[in-house]
Amino acid sequence: MMKLKKLVRNLVQIPSMRKICSLAAGEGVQKEKTDCVVIGAGVVGIAVARELSLNHGRNVLVIESASTFGTGSSSRNSEVIHGGIYYPPNSLKARFCVRGRRLLYEYCKEHGIPHKQIGKLIVACGHEEVPKLNYLLNRGIENGVEGLKMMEGSEAMSMEPELQCVRALWSPTSGIIDSHSLMLSLMGEAETHGTTFSYNSTVTGAHLEENQINLHISDTKSVKNFDFSSQGYPDITLLPKLVVNAAGLTSTALARRFNGINLGVIPPSYYARGCYFSLSNITVSPFKHLIYPIPEDGGLGVHVTLDLDGNVKFGPDVEWLNDIDDVSTLQNKFDYTVCADRAKKFYPAIRRYYPSLKDASLQPGYAGIRPKLSGPRDGFYDFLIQGEEFHGIPRLVNLFGIESPGLTSSMAIAEYVATKFS
Template structure:
């Protein structure tokens, strides 16, 4: 085995060893930036040749305001803190941050009742200026949208998260940090005085390591000796895009009311900072961790997913919803019909294909979806085991929370 790399540009042994971050997505880069700001030497590892290749570069671009999350949960606290930090960051770097607002639209008495819960959560979480809309007021905000009632969150925003990731990476390198890209992490060995991370076939001696590996958060954490649970189940989220001449059908974000019995939100309409409007996503089980296309199959990934006991229990519990999602995946007309509930003027002819994303959903062995952000401590290694939405919104706040509570002495 080659000698451990002292990481060129950093101090060698002892207290001069850097802190390593596994994962060059939004959260990993935000953690590295935060550590660099606190004076730590930092090295970021990623198997991809550039930053934000997976979830961080395939998300909706929405800056969530905090409507949905139980008050006091880590999601709620870090989302609200993250909104302010992200807005400041975008202003500092000249990045677009557009508060286009969001309406959450109810179509049944049951959904209207659930709006009451969301409105109370918004109040408890400190989401500003949220108000209830009747059908007439909804038409004033969104002339083409129809529903029995809605909540309007005018401060919900959109950004370009790829640009945010690049700016974070720029700050890391400007502070003397190093990005080791195109170098998969294959071993993590904690010890009494630090941790050895093998990346790209080379061992690196580090003081500490932080795992922010997204789609691979479970497998990378297990390299460091963490428990198998929760495991990551990959779901492909498929999108369509409105034809450019039909982008004016919506002014802001149009969302359904979440169903607490169903693990995913459902199809919604999402304007992007470039003026395009995406419709989706659905949620179908991906046949590979990086299964962005239907034909993407990795037998090893699929075998692991099917072997996890929680997968079988999840399927038994939600098979009807799964068939509904699959129908929308296979039928453009069915997909359009879901969106047309909110925008009746929309038809299947208005939809163009758009790139899909893959969501890393943490699942315990009992088949329960892990809802909140989850961190584990393994001596000199800290692992972010679950970072669902609003992780992108919360990335700077997650970084502050992680470094302040888990890495007090980086």
């Protein structure tokens, strides 16, 4: 482990390593054998690293392009622990969400991670929406979600006096979590059991040599000037026994740079930004539970989320982004600006279920971007986990489209990946 740590320190701190790399391709670039490499220190990558090291005895190196963990979608979400209602039965999203939720609650209790099982109301604001609520109830039951109950509007409104709805579906297993504390705790366990985290290090591609994956790593600073039109010269090449690509928004673009991969099985990438607005000038939260409208195309609808301090936020909406290409993705050039103008659309959407929302009470909050595998109006697309049998590269696992409910599912995804591929 020490050797590996030293190697990583070299990679990050000694720019002169690049001189070595200016030799002919394949010559001079330092190569190092490793056991497992996880690409990306988001909640999923961290959970996978912990599972591999803690429960499978593997040595893991997590390569993260940012200067710390969890700066991608893992810190730009609603921090909701989902029940598992929305997804088609037997889909990975349904299975991992239900299993992941159970694992997550157990883990939070055992490790003192701040969380609250506050429950959620999915509301029908007009009679025309009631069949959709019935559909969600049946789907949730099929998915094994516990305790679901259909309520008359009056019952829901007695639970939440500010709410207006004609019917509601009560999901008592939904809750909220401090995702930063979760990641810190998972990382601590991973590090204790043989995982090393290397920040400011970017995976820029890979190639195969005699069936061995050669993973190209560069100092993140140099990636700004990296020539993505070719394989370029990495600062270092790792020769891992297992690679898990958990690069979130970048995972598809990165997989397309793995020389020798079957490009035909890599799905197209779409990106949908979701903005949040917070409720200003309130002393007491108007809601005690999560309130969700009927889901919309591409997202779950502008909902009410509470954080563990009782702050209220609304979001995320869905804004399809059309100007993101593979290079800007690999350089992590994502625009997370929340345009204040978007509030115009939030007011009417929120007032459908919260009519007393005051004018000028919404303040721009933050934004996240969903790594989607289907475009506008394309319908449902599942998480996609591809091993060698799909793409042809031995001991490479690609995790694609890990959007919501990825936080809830993280421990179940980790369990699945480590069991199937370790």
